[in-house]
Amino acid sequence: MRLRRLMDARGRSVAEASRRSGVSRMTVAxxxxxxxxxxxxxxxxxxxxxxxxxxxxxxPGNPPR
Incomplete structure (x- = not known):
């Protein structure tokens, strides 16, 4: 649910999230x-x-690196 909310908030599609993260589109979907x-x-x-x-x-306060 967090992933969907963040993608929606940033206007990212599955394809763009996949491209930017290096995780396959199938896995993201x-x-x-x-x-x-x-x-x-x-x-x-x-x-x-x-x-x-x-x-x-x-x-909290320990962001991803």
């Missing part, structure tokens, strides 16, 4: 559909591309 869960390595790339925190357990 499956995550958005709730068909798959991301592991830490997969979620780190969209965090960098969107410059936002997507991992729910991350401490």
């Amino acid at each position: 499956q995550v958005l559909d709730g068909a798959v869960w991301c592991d830490l390595l997969t979620i780190a790339n969209p965090e960098k591309a969107l410059e936002a925190d997507l991992w729910p357990a991350r401490e």
Whole structure:
């Protein structure tokens, strides 16, 4: 849900989110559909591309690198 909200807020399509993050379009689409869960390595790339925190357990003030 966080990924969808951030993509919508930034006007990013699945294709653009995929291109910017290096995560395949299929994986981005499956995550958005709730068909798959991301592991830490997969979620780190969209965090960098969107410059936002997507991992729910991350401490506030500890941004992605």
